[in-house]
Amino acid sequence: MLYVTFFFTITLFLYGLYVLKEERKKRLKRRLSNVFDRIETKESEPTEDSDKQQRSLYQRIFAPIWKEFKRSFKKxxxxxxxxxxxxxxxxxxxxxxxxxxxxxxxxxxxxxxxxxxxxxxxxxxxxxxxxxxxxxxxxxxxxxxxxxxxxxxxxxxRNHAALKELPDILDLLTVSLEAGLGFDSAISKLVSKKEGVLPSEFHRCLEEIRLGKTRREALSGIRERLDVDEIKMLISSILQAEKLGIGMVQVLRVQSSEVREQRKQRAEEEAMKAPIKMLFPLVIFIFPTIFIVLLGPAVIDFLNAF
Incomplete structure (x- = not known):
């Protein structure tokens, strides 16, 4: 036991010396790299000749030809x-x-x-x-x-992904509006917190509003780009609420409950279709093998008897 303890002590001591040496080397390399990087950033400024040399053959020759061909084809x-x-x-x-x-x-x-x-x-x-x-x-x-x-x-x-994201998007919008944010601020909060088809569409809507489009035109663009009945109904409800002065929170809360109810109904519909879809592989693949296993030996014995 004494020899084992001594062996482990010496091993750990040598390993500690090795790690300390490597750490010093890494620290020295890090310092040198920082110094040389600063010198390079000060002295080496990219010029047009160096940019041309760094670009590939495709970027220098074929890309301009391709752009010119696309421009002429577009005309x-x-x-x-x-x-x-x-x-x-x-x-x-x-x-x-x-x-x-x-x-x-x-x-x-x-x-x-x-x-x-x-x-x-x-x-x-x-x-x-x-x-x-x-x-x-x-x-x-x-x-x-x-x-x-x-x-x-x-x-x-894309439409399926948007329909799948819709309940969570409605919940986040409703919570943001209840917290006191305006509709545009709630959409920007949604864009910053979520990723997917609907957040990208709302981000495009915000950019169009900043470029000068009205909110009605920007939201109508979402309705045209996503061919989903639930999203079309949501956009129509938002536009109607804005036109009539109805509270947006109440409208979104009603839409959220309706969307979740419709999702539940779609899940029940798919569950009802499952037995019918399972019938075809059962008939084609499973039943014939069961008949072969059960009736195969009897058929062989019957043929051998005659």
Whole structure:
């Protein structure tokens, strides 16, 4: 026992010396880095030549060409079509930061690229003319279907997320108004405390109000970008309460109780659908295996008997 204690004492002592040495090295490196960083920030000021050298080949050559091409393509694009695409992208939450021009270019690229890929695949398989035409039609259908399907799915996911966030958002707005804040201050408090689809929409609403839009126009924009009945009803109630001079707290409290009741009803509806949805996998996958396990040996014995 004495030898073990002595061994642990020596080990801890050596480890303490090693840690102390490493800590001194780290402290010295930290001091030197602080000094050299200050010297570099004072002496080295970025110039245009150094910026050009630091930029990549894409930023120096291809990015200006791409911007000029998008600008020229935008001029040839009809204004009504661009407005419709912008509304679709806003409803989908601007996925991948796409503009209407970029989305249209992606559509054209898919319309050209997918049929070419289908034609190349048909050539590799050495199909006849009928098979090549069939693959080309498949490529064209996919090129027409994929972008719109992607936008619809993004819009659906965004609306579902907004509907899920709505009860908590209403509670926070109600508490903020009851605490004595104004409606705009309550929205700014909501934006600072919450993240998600609805807070981002209210943040956009505040920015539009600061840029000169009326509150009615900014809130109506939220109603247009989110295709959810509960949110449309909420915005209409807020606008009506503002117009008639009704207390906003009472309106939000009523809306909150209605939204929670509707969420409860949707959950009960999904629970009622669950047994019907479970019936198909039971019939297709589980019942056949049960029949094989139970009746398989009897069938084998019956066949062997004859």
């Amino acid at each position: 040839s694009m009809p204004g009504e079509k661009e407005a419709k695409l912008e509304v679709k992208l806003l409803k989908a939450g601007n996925p991948l930061g796409m503009t209407p021009v970029e989305f249209r270019l992606i559509q054209i690229g898919l319309f050209i690229g997918l049929p070419l890929l289908a034609w190349g695949y048909a050539q590799l398989m050495q199909l006849h003319s009928g098979g090549i035409v069939f693959f080309l039609l498949i490529g064209l259908v996919l090129a027409l279907f994929i972008p719109n399907f992607y936008i619809k799915q993004k819009t659906k996911q």
